[in-house]
Amino acid sequence: MKTIFTEDHRLQDGKAELIDGKLMPCFEMPRRAEILIARVRDQKLGEVLAPEKFGADPVLRVHKPEFVRFLETAWDEWVAQHGSYDALPLNWIAPGMRRLLPETIDGKLSYFSFDAGTPITAGTWRAAIASAEVAMTGMKLVKGGERGAFSLCRPPGHHAGSDFYGGYCFFNNAAIAAQGFRDGGAARVAILDVDYHHGNGSQEIFYKRDDVMTISIHADPKQEFPFFLGHADERGEGRGEGFHLNLPLRWGAAWAEYGHALDTAMRRLTEFSPDVIVVSLGVDTFEKDPISKFKLKHEDYLRIGEAIAAAGKPTLFIMEGGYAVEELGINAVNVLQGFEAKI
Amino acid sequence: MKTIFTEDHRLQDGKAELIDGKLMPCFEMPRRAEILIARVRDQKLGEVLAPEKFGADPVLRVHKPEFVRFLETAWDEWVAQHGSYDALPLNWIAPGMRRLLPETIDGKLSYFSFDAGTPITAGTWRAAIASAEVAMTGMKLVKGGERGAFSLCRPPGHHAGSDFYGGYCFFNNAAIAAQGFRDGGAARVAILDVDYHHGNGSQEIFYKRDDVMTISIHADPKQEFPFFLGHADERGEGRGEGFHLNLPLRWGAAWAEYGHALDTAMRRLTEFSPDVIVVSLGVDTFEKDPISKFKLKHEDYLRIGEAIAAAGKPTLFIMEGGYAVEELGINAVNVLQGFEAKI
Numbered sequence A, B: 001m002k003t004i005f006t007e008d009h010r011l012q013d014g015k016a017e018l019i020d021g022k023l024m025p026c027f028e029m030p031r032r033a034e035i036l037i038a039r040v041r042d043q044k045l046g047e048v049l050a051p052e053k054f055g056a057d058p059v060l061r062v063h064k065p066e067f068v069r070f071l072e073t074a075w076d077e078w079v080a081q082h083g084s085y086d087a088l089p090l091n092w093i094a095p096g097m098r099r100l101l102p103e104t105i106d107g108k109l110s111y112f113s114f115d116a117g118t119p120i121t122a123g124t125w126r127a128a129i130a131s132a133e134v135a136m137t138g139m140k141l142v143k144g145g146e147r148g149a150f151s152l153c154r155p156p157g158h159h160a161g162s163d164f165y166g167g168y169c170f171f172n173n174a175a176i177a178a179q180g181f182r183d184g185g186a187a188r189v190a191i192l193d194v195d196y197h198h199g200n201g202s203q204e205i206f207y208k209r210d211d212v213m214t215i216s217i218h219a220d221p222k223q224e225f226p227f228f229l230g231h232a233d234e235r236g237e238g239r240g241e242g243f244h245l246n247l248p249l250r251w252g253a254a255w256a257e258y259g260h261a262l263d264t265a266m267r268r269l270t271e272f273s274p275d276v277i278v279v280s281l282g283v284d285t286f287e288k289d290p291i292s293k294f295k296l297k298h299e300d301y302l303r304i305g306e307a308i309a310a311a312g313k314p315t316l317f318i319m320e321g322g323y324a325v326e327e328l329g330i331n332a333v334n335v336l337q338g339f340e341a342k343i
Ligand SMILES: [Zn+2]
Pocket: A195, A196, A197, A282, A284, A320, A321, A322
């Protein structure tokens, strides 16, 4: 399997995120991608390619123009107001408040964000565009006939919605690739999200559509970030009704529960009969992940790859979360090797 | 004029707030109240009384029970999960998300808060209840015939809504006092909010009511916290329509603009003919305030007090914001002395 990767991911290198009541060094760090690419090379998974240039056009297919413009200029506006350190927002919209776009940079950060864990830095815009290009290059490879490809995206994307960022995510790489497949002629695309956290951005973007199915297996939002989306009763809206599936699991879930949910997910996915599958590949379901509470083990990731392969569809893997940094490579590449073993 | 004050305010002593992208020492600190009470005593404003006990009952007249319960137990739940340091929330509700109450403490903090600048500490509950009692004791004094009284509340209250906290505020002391006046027989109560920031909590609580008018003069939410409420076109809803007035001013406003807005405010207030006035007394409009951008000078605060006195109504002053700590006492007491000079 080919991997798409660029060093430009290093341009996103936040100092700190607000988590557990403290500003802590960012869990979402450049070393994550370094460990992943090292494992890809070490295991001789296949060729490693640089992304092609796509610019912002594919991003604008799923994100609103004012949001994309905001991310392009946010750093300069922040520096002009505050100086050259990471930008974090100040507040958010309480019940009864109105979502009107403010004029000042602090107001704009508040408007477009949903957490204080996702710093905007000098390199955020370029890193986020490069990450989307990594996804789009993978899309092109799979569209061109590859059975599978691995877009080693960083920063991740699945929490980013049509006009908001958060959860370490700026642009929704999986959604951009899925829309890219649609624009390239695929009739139906399924996004399968196996990250520990609900893929709220992907769901939000496609919730009223029946051409891109979203399926997410994740920690119950009653217990876990992002808290306010990803419940089992969310099934889509309008034309999208019935084309979106959430399989929340409780804290402590191990392979017994996870494998069962994955079976359910793959059954629904197969029934949908997509032309292509986009996998939001998070491995923060790992038992040693520092911010998560599932109990998957190294070998369980082989099983995930095998189950996805069994659907028999062209498949693009998009890297999402996973914060047990030193073991990230083993788990992510296990999914890809499990997949390759069964195609 | 009598002042109501308690040392219990010290129980709210947060270490840090997220502001300007950094965790900084809390601007809303115990020293604020110490400076205020010292000035009250130094100027021989009048007797200083301890608050009576009211408990949570008056709080429950304007805040939802689940919110009040949350604040009572939040610290213990936080300590059980994270240990004994200040509690800050993790994320908020993005567009399309659902406001469902999570089970875990991080989720509850996210549900009930609207910023990351308002730490919950070991003493928050007791300090917030004590602050509401300071407001209620002032209410009782004014109801009992005092022409004016000063409730030296801390923590402040005007950003807290029916079921959310933020902006250094937990319970809305001004709203609690206003409701107390209503429950005590007043037909109409006017809340005049002269804090630099919009009194979003007070507006939210009374927005559909015509018996409690809210009038707020504040920095334009297009430029300033809380960003998403306080625009000039918000006039109330249902029965409340026309009973709520916002007078936003641009950054840099000095007495010329402020005095004009205050005239407009007092005209509308007088037309309403309230039985009593509750003043949300913030002095972060001061030219040297570290987090604000208005340009009022010491003597302008005398003018504010005089204008309020001219309405000729029993008046309860409730302390809100003001962060130029060393000069806070001068400005707040100037309002009270301006008021006393004209009654
Ligand atoms: Zn995740």
